[in-house]
Amino acid sequence: WLERLSAGAALLHGWARAGDAQLLDAVEAVLRQSPPRGMVTPGGQAMSVATSSCGDWGWVSDRRGYRYSAVDPDSGQAWPAMPDPLRELARGAAAEAGFAGFDPDACLINCYLPGARMGLHQDKDERDFSAPIVSVSLGLPAVFLLGGLRRSDKTARILLGHGDVLVWGGPDRMRFHGVQPVQPGIHPLLGGRRINLTFRKAR
Ligand code: MD3
Numbered sequence: 241w242l243e244r245l246s247a248g249a250a251l252l253h254g255w256a257r258a259g260d261a262q263l264l265d266a267v268e269a270v271l272r273q274s275p276p277r278g279m280v281t282p283g284g285q286a287m288s289v290a291t292s293s294c295g296d297w298g299w300v301s302d303r304r305g306y307r308y309s310a311v312d313p314d315s316g317q318a319w320p321a322m323p324d325p326l327r328e329l330a331r332g333a334a335a336e337a338g339f340a341g342f343d344p345d346a347c348l349i350n351c352y353l354p355g356a357r358m359g360l361h362q363d364k365d366e367r368d369f370s371a372p373i374v375s376v377s378l379g380l381p382a383v384f385l386l387g388g389l390r391r392s393d394k395t396a397r398i399l400l401g402h403g404d405v406l407v408w409g410g411p412d413r414m415r416f417h418g419v420q421p422v423q424p425g426i427h428p429l430l431g432g433r434r435i436n437l438t439f440r441k442a443r
């Protein structure tokens with residue numbers, strides 16, 4: 241079911257559950273070509289989440305900064321193409337939440353093992369903030385932190401479980417957000433990990 245969190249944000253509970261095995265197969269195929277890797281922030285901090293991408297653009301971070309790159313710096317090759325089932329899932333979820341015509345050109349794949357977390361941040365490396373972001377959570381649950389437009393705004397906690405899809409756009413696009421450390425556990429399909437896909441219009 242669709243839960244409207246605010247004017248530009250919706251949580252589609254279990255939206256991605258029906259096709260989860262096919263979805264995971266497609267994600268695993270991408271990860272064989274461009275394996276998840278730890279990145280370093282421009283400030284030199286190792287990130288606990290391992291990241292990869294598919295589509296025309298992939299998100300990378302190193303001492304030089306955050307940016308979108310057409311090339312996987314580890315392989316020196318283009319990122320894997322965005323698999324059709326992933327693209328269709330993102331388009332369908334966006335339309336359901338009121339963003340018809342969403343055409344993502346990048347899908348970030350965040351891989352969490354127990355203990356991995358993501359600090360409060362804004363997503364501002366994309367060129368066009370008018371496009372929404374669609375996020376798909378798979379595997380172990382995580383507590384998502386949703387803040388406001390200032391880092392100091394108080395945060396709400398939202399539990400994201402397997403198959404939950406979040407769509408963010410419009411007035412909510414620049415909200416601070418993060419993920420609390422993932423707790424150990426075993427998911428029947430993914431085992432002891434969480435994978436989050438975020439579909440974006442990067443360029
Ligand atoms: C709210 N990923 O990759 S997805 C990220 O679960 C990121 O891996 C988290 O934040 C994860 O940048 C959260 C949900 C999400 C994504 C983008 C947002 C929520 C958002 C942008 C604005 C507000």
Ligand code: FE
Binds near residue numbers: 361362363417
């Ligand atoms: Fe983010």
